[in-house]
Amino acid sequence: MEYLVSAEEMRRADHCVIEEYGVPSLVLMERAALASVELMEREGFDLSRVLVVSGSGNNGGDGFAMARILYLKGIEAELWFVGNPDHLSKEAALQKKICENYGMKFVRNLPAGEYTTIVDAVFGSGLSREVKGSYREVIESINRHPAKVFAVDIPSGISSDDGSVQGTAVRAAVTGALAFRKLGHVLYPGTEYAGRTFLLDIGITKEGFKGQFPRVQAPDRGIFSLLPTRKAFGNKGTFGKACLMAGSRNMAGAAYLSGKAAAITGTGLVRVVTEGCNREILQTLFPEAVLTTEEMLSEETLVNALSWADAAGIGPGLSTGEAAEKELACVLTQAKIPLVLDADALNILSKHPDWLKKGDTPKILTPHMGEMVRLSGHSMEELKQKPLELAAAYAKEHEVILVLKDARTVVTDGERIVLNTTGNNGMATGGSGDVLTGIITGLLAQGMAPFEAAVSGVYLHGLAGDRAAENTGVRGMLSTDLLKELPGVLKEG
């Protein structure tokens, strides 16, 4: 997993590496500048004429050092110092002086059309308030200019803590994130302003946290090593039994998508428990499934299905009628296996919040933002502003694992917080959530611990979406494309 840091966590690591381990600040700055220049070259920036726009903090210092490195390579690199000369940091003042000593050209504004590349080094992780006045004009003039923009660390104006735009912000083509990606690189809209973001190693590593690690992590390819191993001599019983309680009249697709996803994820046996009217269609679409169908599912049938399974998912296309309510109440009371609660199960829970206290098996709730509004009572605006904090608070209060689905899905058990970075807007299509429920239920059935199953499920689901975006495109992709791509994604690991 990759750490995603807040401005404060970055400052702490910075400070520790400099003050406690004794690495001189200027060494870090030189590495930041060298790595940034290399990245610009690698990313094909036209370096015929470069303008570096520097502020008075250390982000500006990185900018001055970059300008000097470019200049000494024979590139026409000029400087626009936009900060307050009285507030120059020690390092920035020194870097500025070096540029002056070399006789580099300083400009006082941004002439239109004269530069091929602009380096944005106005503010980095030290941005502490809204951008106003002359700074606002500087940023707007950078955005108006046709040159390709490289942002040092993070686009100026983007909050490192939550990706929000603080008044106005630079729109970069490429961003070189120094040492760690900040939350603002990953959360929207910051992620869009940053363009293509690359992580640059400058010598500040996790040792800088001195054991006090950042609160938020992002899953990476390391997830594949967590997936259930497959014994060579295993049989279908060895690979777990998943039960999907899904699909009501006119909603057979939800049962199909969630059940099939569980099967594709490697589960030995999948049972779909659904209304009788779905029997024929499911047998045709999904012959690999064991079906349990009744006109009105009795408590005995549900209990039998639960005792057969190693994990169960309930909710996709379930409806919210009286029968569905009874079914959910029975499952919550009787289940002795980990549960995934999704879609209509969550809508029913919003009406009966105390039901979460029923039973004591691990529960994974997978609401999208609209369902989370109903579940938590927070407004959409509040949730958008503080998705990590509010998700963690809900998970802690209700002792569940919460998967809050959005452009950046959050997985939390109240202590650990994971922000997923795979996936794309093509996945905002009917049935996509059903597939996720099936994947997570399948991983649980194969014996994964609930939190790991939720994190891995969200990550794999996003990767399948990214593959579908490549092969089909974000407009045309459907949930069935996620099912098509999932085997290939799992094979990669």
Ligand SMILES: NC(=O)C1=CN([C@@H]2O[C@H](COP(=O)(O)OP(=O)(O)OC[C@H]3O[C@@H](n4cnc5c(N)ncnc54)[C@H](O)[C@@H]3O)[C@@H](O)[C@H]2O)[C@@H](O)CC1
């Ligand atoms: N040695 C270090 O500490 C290193 C720092 N690094 C760079 O340093 C940056 C952080 O440096 P700083 O903490 O100096 O902060 P910044 O350079 O991001 O900005 C801080 C300066 O901007 C001012 N400021 C903040 N918000 C403002 C606003 N809205 N309007 C007007 N002025 C505003 C502050 O008063 C301060 O003068 C990182 O993003 C990174 O680029 C890198 O050089 C690596 C090493």
Ligand SMILES: [K+]
């Ligand atoms: K910047």
